[in-house]
Structures are given as structure tokens and as C-alpha cells.
Amino acid sequence: MKDMITTDGRTLLELKQLEKSFVLDKSFLETIKLRGGHIIREKRAVHAVNDLSLSVSQGEALGIVGESGCGKSTVARLVAGLLTPSGGEIHYDGERIDNRSRKAMLPLRKKMQMIFQNPYASLNPRMTIQQALEEPVRHHNPSISRAEVHEKVAEVMRSVGVDPSWSSRYPHEFSGGQRQRIAIARALTVDPEFIIADEPISALDVSIQAQVLNLMLEAKEERGLTYLFITHDLSVVEHFATRVAVLYLGTLCELAETRTLFETPKHPYTKALLSAVPQLEDDKPSHIRLKGEIPTPINLPQGCPFHSRCASANDRCRNERPRPLQQVDGSTVACHGVEENRLDG
Numbered sequence: 001m002k003d004m005i006t007t008d009g010r011t012l013l014e015l016k017q018l019e020k021s022f023v024l025d026k027s028f029l030e031t032i033k034l035r036g037g038h039i040i041r042e043k044r045a046v047h048a049v050n051d052l053s054l055s056v057s058q059g060e061a062l063g064i065v066g067e068s069g070c071g072k073s074t075v076a077r078l079v080a081g082l083l084t085p086s087g088g089e090i091h092y093d094g095e096r097i098d099n100r101s102r103k104a105m106l107p108l109r110k111k112m113q114m115i116f117q118n119p120y121a122s123l124n125p126r127m128t129i130q131q132a133l134e135e136p137v138r139h140h141n142p143s144i145s146r147a148e149v150h151e152k153v154a155e156v157m158r159s160v161g162v163d164p165s166w167s168s169r170y171p172h173e174f175s176g177g178q179r180q181r182i183a184i185a186r187a188l189t190v191d192p193e194f195i196i197a198d199e200p201i202s203a204l205d206v207s208i209q210a211q212v213l214n215l216m217l218e219a220k221e222e223r224g225l226t227y228l229f230i231t232h233d234l235s236v237v238e239h240f241a242t243r244v245a246v247l248y249l250g251t252l253c254e255l256a257e258t259r260t261l262f263e264t265p266k267h268p269y270t271k272a273l274l275s276a277v278p279q280l281e282d283d284k285p286s287h288i289r290l291k292g293e294i295p296t297p298i299n300l301p302q303g304c305p306f307h308s309r310c311a312s313a314n315d316r317c318r319n320e321r322p323r324p325l326q327q328v329d330g331s332t333v334a335c336h337g338v339e340e341n342r343l344d345g
């Protein structure tokens with residue numbers, strides 16, 4: 001095993017008041033609505049990410065968690081440049097990247113790689129593994145020799161535990177876990193510094209999830225990688241992440257060091273999520289049953305996005321959106337109840 005690469009803690013990724021909405025009504029007729037006897041023009045939009053600010057330092061693994069539909073995968077796609085923000089800014093290593101052309105993004109593509117839930121998203125089923133792994137190496141290093149390409153591909157295959165002699169096979173000839181290992185190998189072939197992983201293990205059998213997670217942790221240690229790790233699974237972030245951001249309806253509820261979040265969660269939504277994780281210890285809080293359905297992000301509720309399901313909601317919560325405020329333990333929480341010190345525990 002190589003020596004662990006130390007990091008200098010410089011900020012690699014910074015999201016500043018990031019917004020993403022998807023317009024639902026595309027045609028003129030779809031925008032015509034009848035309201036109170038009047039015909040009005042109104043465009044509906046899904047507000048997937050709302051006023052999201054956070055940063056990721058080199059060497060960190062920032063986990064983004066929340067229920068399905070909370071906007072976490074949209075954040076991954078915005079950072080990877082697969083979607084364009086509706087507002088706000090994305091900075092990488094001190095430079096703004098959300099307004100760059102595809103050509104201007106190319107040097108960054110080498111530094112930033114994405115691992116998807118479905119390995120077929122990055123593995124063409126008609127390409128052998130050798131072809132799939134060679135492609136990004138050649139693309140990002142046009143002057144590299146044939147022998148060097150082969151050596152690079154063999155090295156990353158070995159590093160993810162796949163025998164290089166299997167490189168002439170096609171993706172369908174591998175198990176789901178092996179395919180995800182190969183997708184990780186493909187991301188590593190260009191020696192990236194930042195990995196965006198969107199639910200990378202949730203499609204795998206439980207028995208091999210830990211293997212793939214450990215492989216990603218090893219790659220982090222050996223290569224000094226930084227991760228933005230999207231998952232709905234809190235036990236995965238507890239194992240993998242150094243810090244955790246909790247999203248609800250595309251809005252930041254709480255951001256904290258992993259241990260702080262799990263030991264002293266503050267936002268009522270974080271508490272409810274954590275209480276749903278099965279625990280062996282008796283002294284863990286019992287399951288908090290959330291009332292109501294998760295509201296649609298089409299029309300975000302006024303005030304706190306969580307107020308319709310929160311047992312501690314008051315008038316202020318229903319009318320004024322809470323701002324993320326830093327707490328004494330370094331965590332950041334957006335909740336009037338926490339600010340007013342009126343929540344239990």
C-alpha cells in the first residue's frame with residue numbers, strides 16, 4: 001500500500017447560494033391557469049435546490065443525505081456540470097466554473113470524476129473493459145504511448161481488485177459489484193482529485209456494498225481524494241463521510257462533522273432521520289414518526305420547508321424561512337427552534 005497522502009485543507013469546492021429549478025409548463029397553453037375567476041399566466045417549476053451554500057476541503061468526504069426528492073442528486077449533477085444552475089455560483093479551487101463553456105471545462109473534467117448509481121452510466125455495454133478504461137486515459141493524455149496506456153489500465157484494474165487479464169471482457173460478463181469496481185477504476189484512470197459519487201452502492205447487493213465502500217475509502221487514503229458523496233443511507237455516511245449535509249426539499253437543514261451530527265443532532269428533521277436508523281444500543285432515541293407527507297417541491301411552502309411535518313413548528317416557522325446559523329460546536333443549523341433554544345435535547 002502507498003503512503004497516505006496528506007492534505008493541506010484548501011477549499012476545493014464551494015457552492016454559493018446555489019439554485020436549480022426545472023420549469024414544468026413548457027408551452028404557452030400549459031401556463032394559462034384559472035385562479036379566482038381570472039385567467040392568469042403562471043409557470044410551475046420544481047425547486048430542486050434552494051439557496052444552498054457549502055464548501056468541501058481537500059481530503060474531505062462530504063456526505064449529502066436526505067429522502068428521495070430532496071435534491072441531492074441534482075446537487076451532484078450541478079457540480080459535475082451536467083446541469084446548469086438557475087442561480088448562485090459553483091467555484092472549484094478558487095475559480096468560478098458554473099459559467100464555463102464545455103471547452104473551458106475540459107481541464108477540470110480530468111480533476112473531477114463522477115461515479116453513478118448505475119455503472120452502465122459510465123460503461124458502454126458495447127466496449128470491452130480495456131476499451132472503456134483506455135478511452136479517458138487517451139482523451140486526457142493525447143501524447144501518452146500505447147505501452148503507458150496499457151500499464152495505466154492494468155494498474156487501476158489491480159487497484160480495484162479486478163484481474164487485468166479480464167480486460168477483453170464486456171461489462172455484462174461481470175457481477176454488479178465488479179462492474180461498479182470497474183466504473184470506479186474508469187474514474188481513477190485519469191488520476192482525479194475530486195470524486196462525485198451519486199448513490200454508488202445502493203444498487204448493489206448488501207453483501208458487497210461494504211467491499212465497494214472500503215475500496216472507495218482506500219482510494220481516498222492512497223490517492224488523497226476528496227469526495228462529494230450522495231446517499232440516502234445514513235449508516236453509509238456514518239462510515240464514510242467526514243462531514244454531513246442534511247437536505248430537505250433542496251434546502252440545507254444541518255451541516256456538521258459526522259460525529260457531531262450523529263451524537264448531537266439539532267435540526268428536528270435530522271433527529272427524525274437518525275431515529276429511523278436501526279440501533280443496537282438501548283439509550284438511542286426512539287423512532288420519531290414524522291407527520292404528513294413530504295410536500296411537493298413544485299410550490300415550496302412559505303417559511304421553513306419542514307414546518308408541515310415538524311412537531312415544534314410555530315407561527316414564525318410558518319412565515320419566515322430560517323437561515324443557516326453556526327452553532328458553538330461548529331455545526332450549521334437552519335431552524336428557528338434551535339435559534340430560540342426551545343427544542344428538547
Ligand code: SF4
Pocket residue numbers: 267268269304305306307308310311312313314317322334335336337338
Ligand atoms: Fe421545525 Fe420551525 Fe425548526 Fe422548521 S424552523 S424545523 S418548523 S422548529
